[in-house]
Amino acid sequence: MSVSAQILVVSNKEEAALTKCLTGFGYAASRMDYSKFKSEKIASPLYDLILFLNNDGRDQLSGLKEALTEQTSQILIIGENPFSDSIQSIPTTFCDMELERRLASLVRLQVMKREFIRRSETTSQYGLKAKDLPDPVSEETSKNILLVGTESDVLGQVMLQLDRGTQINVCQNAMSAMDELQSTQYDAMILLGAGQGDVNLRFANDVRANSRLFNLPIIFILDHESNRQAAYVHGASDIVLNPSEMKNLRVRTFLHINQADYRFSLQKLFKTSKPLPVTDGPTDLYSFGFMRAHLNNLISDHRAEDKYLTIATLDITNLKAINEEFGYAAGDQVLRQIGNIISFLVRGEDICCRYEGNKFLIALPCTGIDQARFALNRVYGVTKTTEFAVAGQDKPVAARVEMGLAEMAEQETVEETIRRCKGVSMVTTQAAAS
Template structure:
């Protein structure tokens, strides 16, 4: 199987340096490669930038007004969301002691000035590739390979954290458990390849009905789990019914093939995630028992 290369053309790089001449040189190199470059002049500005932007890589000088580059790097790395963000020191302080200090602060590379533009380009390119590969591995670790939804482990872990958050802020949360009706018959009548097509299609239809804050995962087999933060039971029922109707009216491109889903909806009370899951599952069972292609709560 041929491995597709990562597209790095839209990479965003933050340069933390108060020297405008350095910025002009870096812009010349990076813009030619299609990379976006943002520049701030000191460490405080860099930390403020990271409050609202997530770059793919940081180029950081050591000697700057205010806090130095080492401290900036340490503060960046203390934040969980930036623990894997590659930071490269780009500085005239090239002695071994400074190099060691930079790596101890959390940098992935240390390029002394003056530097070769080609060397800089290749080093940055290498770390961008490593970051993209790491992000792809992280994505694959939490994603179901067939449907592209979150996998069982991640969606259950997410339910735990969302329940804790909802209880902390006294917000409602609803859970939908869905199951494709007569899925075994679809496999038996049309083949497993068509069954996979239906799984992918249902997953896509579910996502069409959700907000960005909602989470959906493949719970197992032909079962799906939908987490609706800040949503009471009535809102959960509306979403579940919308999903059911969307799946029922879908055209699967296979003659004679029709698919439908049943669902159970439950609103979080003062309970654990396991108890909430059990209630949603019980409602799903009632939907199946009452004839399928329906939502129960």
């Protein structure tokens, strides 16, 4: 059975409830006790994430820092975290949604790292040199973070935690923060508290509804555990409880900034490769030739690791009618605008191309069909409701679109999966930030 990620739980006893929770999130979980973990050198590629359960009051992690920092797998500690400056953790009082989001963020970063390496390898087949590859993660000193709130004591703690040359701007309230976000490029936003009358929660929701700011990492610093779930529901990327979790602020913030870095690097890799024969002219997406070469590696990796791989298609069902009524130049303009929407709104790890005349193809690595529906809902909603400007026409042109998706089955070809995509409906949900 396919999964989204392989997780190793390091614990001295069976944790049936935790294992059930991980399985419910779509992960495969195996367990190892601390003594075995310390005596054996774990091969990082076997696991996407190693989860340490540190909840029995003993210093189980003593002497492991060097071993942990050398791991290429993502790491999460449940309970006391002696390495809060470099390793992610979550308190033992976590709610299920908090655990799910933290795990999903760490797993997605791992998926994006592997996809960057894989896509770089495919691009190198077309002639891109290693020296021309973009740097996946930039320095912390180049990051620009907006703080929203007026609590001077909390502001001071935030400044202390992030004081590594990071550029920090302060905005007193949510009303003026939107103008600030629109006028300046920020790498993340930190909201201090839920705000009077939940104003910060509503503001986070407004940011998620803004197409330009949709992917902005949003970190809430909360004074009350009771607001945890509400913050996630309203669009939080992560939360930090004040004062108990303030020492985790930096590592949690930069987890999401690093995700954004990898998304940008994958976009930059595409732009760098444009002089090579990898692009579909009308849509300005990857060509299907490139996609075919890349899918060979993607499918091979996912089958070897028993990972989900979902394929989605988007069809412009009235493209022939647009060409006949307005001309082929108009049809090409509609194709390019839809291509721009898809490339902007898909997650960083997803890859898209034009498959044939009126059909687009999106591959979603390590993603089951329900997660894929959630991730693609915004793409579907925007393309379905947008009217497109066409040169020489006074009125906008409407494109009718249909979207379908299917998990790739074992031994199935891409063409067979694409045929199964047709007629699979999209369920309207609030899309997750990417």
